[in-house]
Amino acid sequence: MKVAFFGDVHGCALHALGAAVLLGRRRGIRLDALIQxxxxxxxxxxxxxxxxxxxxxxxxxxxxxxxxxLDPPPRIAEGVRLALAEVPPFLFVSGNHEDHDWLASLHQAGDAVVTPVDPLGSHRHVACGNVIEVAGQRTAFLGLIELPGKMDLDPDAYARLLAAEPGSVDILITHDGPYGMSERHGTIQGSPKLLKLLEHLQPRLHVSGHYHHQNGPRRYGRTTSYALAQLVQPKRHGEDPDLGPRIAPGSIGLLDTETYDFEYIHDPWLAEVNGDALDLPTLLTTH
Ligand SMILES: [Fe+2]
Structure with a gap:
């Protein structure tokens, strides 16, 4: 089966849906799961x-x-329906830029580990510290970042995964990355707690975001770990305004669960998913 992974979206949810559909079409594959x-x-x-x-x-x-x-006008609803006819809904874990109280209330209302967050069901949040089956893979989710305060890793969720048997998880999804993964302005990036979890759990694959750049593969025993770039880079001074924001190379990864080959997507078509006001139905009916 094929699983696609998406880096930090920061609100650009239509770009994400458009990119997922084009990934399937351009590669001539059916995507069995999308994980953000x-x-x-x-x-x-x-x-x-x-x-x-x-x-x-x-x-x-x-x-x-x-x-x-969340309150889709007809044009948006049409685009989302077109997309969901070709790709499954996104499963996502909490980053440090979400409304965590709102997400918790959605889980409580449905009393569920996985909850849809939008009426069209295009995005489903997975509560921290859970292992669910995704495309036949035992997949663990642990969001947030290691930072004392309200963004910190949920201690119960962390403890639950740390108590799981080594090898009992195939894929680990986190927002933060393992300590030592990269360095920026003389600061070593990553979470010591996630490094410890990775070394204990030994999933076959680990995928993370947060630092907004492609980083990997890195090996931790039997685990291969990858970090994804931000899906749509924020505008920078001097950028060509005609191109508009577009999908960044290295922000999407593709896994084949038969071989566990993982590939960062750098294809030229990524730039076709662009614009300040992406018209999803037009993108999906002309590309
Ligand atoms: Fe981010």
Whole structure:
């Protein structure tokens, strides 16, 4: 089976759906699962955005697209339905930029480990510390980041996974990465707790986000670990305004569960999924 992994979306949910469909079409494959590694930008309204989301969202209209999924006008609903006719819904874990109280309330209301967050069912949140079967793989989810305070890894969820038998999980999905994975401005990036978890659980594959750049493969015993780039880079000063925000190379990974081959997607068509106001039905009927 084929599983596609998506880096930090930060609200650009229509770009994510468009990229998933084009990935399947251009490779001539059926995607059995889509997994998003957190920072989907899952807030119920712009008023609930945190300060960084507000700042980036002001310059990047597409970062508002998640809200369009929550109360979809006909054009958006049509685009999402077209997409879901070809790809499964996204499963996502919490990043540090989501409304965690809102997500918790959705889980409580349905009393479920996995809960849809939008009326069309295009995105489903997986609560931290759970192992579910995805495309036949035992897949563990642990969101948030190692940072004292309200973004910190959930201690119960972390303890539950740390108590699981080594080898009992095939794929581990986290938002933060393992300590030592990279360095930026003299600071070593990653979480010591996640490094410990990775070395204990020894999944075949680990995929993470948060640091917004492609990083991997890295080996930890029998585990191969990859970090994904941010799906749609925020606008930068001097960027060509005609191109608009587009899918970044290294922000999507593709796994073949038969061989466990994992590939970062760098295909030229990534740039076709672009724009401040992505019209999903047009993209999906012309590409
Ligand atoms: Fe992020």
């Amino acid at each position: 590694v957190g920072d989907l930008g899952a807030y119920p309204s712009p008023e609930r955005w945190d300060e960084p989301s507000r700042r980036f969202g002001a310059d990047n209209p597409a970062q508002h697209d998640f809200f369009r999924l």
